[in-house]
Amino acid sequence: MQRNIMEEPSIVNIMLLGSTGSGKSASGNTIIRIRKTFKEDLSPESVTRFCQSAQTELDGQTITVIDTVGLSDTSVKIKYAESQIENILTLHSVDVFLLVIRLGETFTEENSKVVKWIKNNFGSKFSDRTIVLFTHGDQLHGPVERYLGECETLRSVVDQCSGGYHVFNNKDEDRSQVTELLKKTKSLRMKNAYKRYTEQDYKQTQNDLLLKKCVAGAAAVGAVGAGVGGVVAAAGGGGGATAMMATAFTVGKAAVIVAAGSPALAAAAAVGSGVIFLAKKYRYKK
Numbered sequence: 001m002q003r004n005i006m007e008e009p010s011i012v013n014i015m016l017l018g019s020t021g022s023g024k025s026a027s028g029n030t031i032i033r034i035r036k037t038f039k040e041d042l043s044p045e046s047v048t049r050f051c052q053s054a055q056t057e058l059d060g061q062t063i064t065v066i067d068t069v070g071l072s073d074t075s076v077k078i079k080y081a082e083s084q085i086e087n088i089l090t091l092h093s094v095d096v097f098l099l100v101i102r103l104g105e106t107f108t109e110e111n112s113k114v115v116k117w118i119k120n121n122f123g124s125k126f127s128d129r130t131i132v133l134f135t136h137g138d139q140l141h142g143p144v145e146r147y148l149g150e151c152e153t154l155r156s157v158v159d160q161c162s163g164g165y166h167v168f169n170n171k172d173e174d175r176s177q178v179t180e181l182l183k184k185t186k187s188l189r190m191k192n193a194y195k196r197y198t199e200q201d202y203k204q205t206q207n208d209l210l211l212k213k214c215v216a217g218a219a220a221v222g223a224v225g226a227g228v229g230g231v232v233a234a235a236g237g238g239g240g241a242t243a244m245m246a247t248a249f250t251v252g253k254a255a256v257i258v259a260a261g262s263p264a265l266a267a268a269a270a271v272g273s274g275v276i277f278l279a280k281k282y283r284y285k286k
């Protein structure tokens, strides 16, 4: 009889993600035990320019640490990071994500946007595999619970991640912080039946996001088309009632708008329905 038990992979892949300067590379170095593995520095610009990985043997396991480029809230940088992350995912699937957040500074609107970007772009399978890793533990003057208690946004970030949180002091050589993190990693992997996050999961989320954008774009074009139709038909007199109807209809109702007697409007609405059509086609192709 075939047994249906998930095998525990012998290599554990851990990916660090987070804002620029949050301490991703420093945390990677703490796990790997060699401070110069990943370049770490204090800088307003992203220090890590390319995603990199390194491996080590720890507590009888092979651990791959994947350090990523810093994310910040500008579209150019986000686009660059997006392509970097996509590339590294072709090389490594991920057992556990560490969402790196720096303690001891205000959790700004920008930090919040970066977390949102990560969650949106990695999709629903992200939170199931994520531990929030707080760095700069040495700068805390009390228990981390008190710190969390003071910031609802941060608490909600932690609550949404299945792996909870962990605190690192990257200036401390104490290995127990890494041992503890690996225990949390182990139980999270078990919870996910050792199923990794893959390149396909990322691509699927990207496709879904694209589809959403297409539909939103089509709705906007259609709404403009319907609005213009109302004005044109009303100005032409007589067609007012039809125009009212046209504006009440949603995207993809080009025929109704044609009845309002405006070829320009029909074209606008046709664009709207065309985009919808393309979006549908795209979905069926997947």
Ligand SMILES: Nc1nc2c(ncn2[C@@H]2O[C@H](COP(=O)(O)OP(=O)(O)OP(=O)(O)O)[C@@H](O)[C@H]2O)c(=O)[nH]1
Residues within 6 Å of the ligand: 018, 019, 020, 021, 022, 023, 024, 025, 026, 027, 039, 040, 041, 042, 043, 045, 046, 047, 048, 049, 068, 069, 070, 071, 135, 136, 137, 138, 168, 169, 170, 171
């Ligand atoms: N005191 C203290 N400093 C830390 C800690 N973690 C990181 N740092 C310092 O914070 C600075 C930024 O750390 P990095 O690891 O380079 O940050 P990063 O997230 O990799 O930054 P980018 O690659 O630019 O995205 C460095 O000077 C680190 O040495 C910590 O726990 N305590």
Ligand SMILES: [Mg+2]
Residues within 6 Å of the ligand: 024, 025, 026, 039, 040, 047, 048, 067, 068, 070
């Ligand atoms: Mg870095």
